[in-house]
Amino acid sequence: AQTVTQSQPEMSVQEAETVTLSCTYDTSESDYYLFWYKQPPSRQMILVIRQEAYKQQNATENRFSVNFQKAAKSFSLKISDSQLGDAAMYFCAYRSSGTYKYIFGTGTRLKVLA
Amino acid sequence: GAGVSQSPSNKVTEKGKDVELRCDPISGHTALYWYRQRLGQGLEFLIYFQGNSAPDKSGLPSDRFSAERTGESVSTLTIQRTQQEDSAVYLCASGSRYTEAFFGQGTRLTVV
Numbered sequence: 122a123q124t125v126t127q128s129q130p131e132m133s134v135q136e137a138e139t140v141t142l143s144c145t146y147d148t149s150e151s152d153y154y155l156f157w158y159k160q161p162p163s164r165q166m167i168l169v170i171r172q173e174a175y176k177q178q179n180a181t182e183n184r185f186s187v188n189f190q191k192a193a194k195s196f197s198l199k200i201s202d203s204q205l206g207d208a209a210m211y212f213c214a215y216r217s218s219g220t221y222k223y224i225f226g227t228g229t230r231l232k233v234l235a
Numbered sequence: 236g237a238g239v240s241q242s243p244s245n246k247v248t249e250k251g252k253d254v255e256l257r258c259d260p261i262s263g264h265t266a267l268y269w270y271r272q273r274l275g276q277g278l279e280f281l282i283y284f285q286g287n288s289a290p291d292k293s294g295l296p297s298d299r300f301s302a303e304r305t306g307e308s309v310s311t312l313t314i315q316r317t318q319q320e321d322s323a324v325y326l327c328a329s330g331s332r333y334t335e336a337f338f339g340q341g342t343r344l345t346v347v
Contacts, residue, residue, distance in 0.1 A: 165340050212277065223280075225270075227277040
């Protein structure tokens with residue numbers, strides 16, 4: 122069975138600085154999707170970034186980028202120029218390309234310090 | 236609507252009562268998911284529906300929990316004989332094969 126591990130329950134970053142959130146996963150499949158979701162206090166889950174496993178190029182979305190290491194089964198999220206609005210819970214998620222079921226990590230709470 | 240809609244936003248119920256939570260997915264999305272999120276915790280998978288396939292119910296915690304979906308539209312999650320440990324936010328999401336899951340704002344259930 123697939124698993125997703127986020128080993129950092131909480132992280133802090135100074136405003137305008139860069140922070141990296143870690144995520145590792147375990148799977149025997151070769152084709153899958155990986156996601157980072159953000160959940161602010163409003164509790165609305167919002168997609169931050171997605172990565173298809175067959176793509177070697179790391180996904181980027183403005184200040185958000187990932188470091189996808191397929192062999193190591195690692196999928197970290199880098200947030201550059203952190204803003205107060207980035208404060209939230211961040212969840213890493215895995216989905217096999219053959220199914221629709223998402224497996225979520227336990228989350229990392231990010232605090233942004235002014 | 237443009238997004239996933241859940242109702243009610245908040246529900247307070249007495250222990251032992253039954254509750255129904257509703258989810259309206261994004262039109263055209265074949266997959267629909269229910270998750271439970273206890274305070275300060277991660278997402279706990281409950282059930283998902285995909286098209287006409289049998290739903291994956293592997294996450295339902297007890298037989299007090301059930302869910303239905305009408306075709307590729309509305310879903311209801313029913314909790315019978317609610318207990319205090321059922322208090323949580325219940326999140327619904329919908330998606331398709333080539334998109335990510337889009338989430339609703341959740342229903343906060345409080346059992347008193």
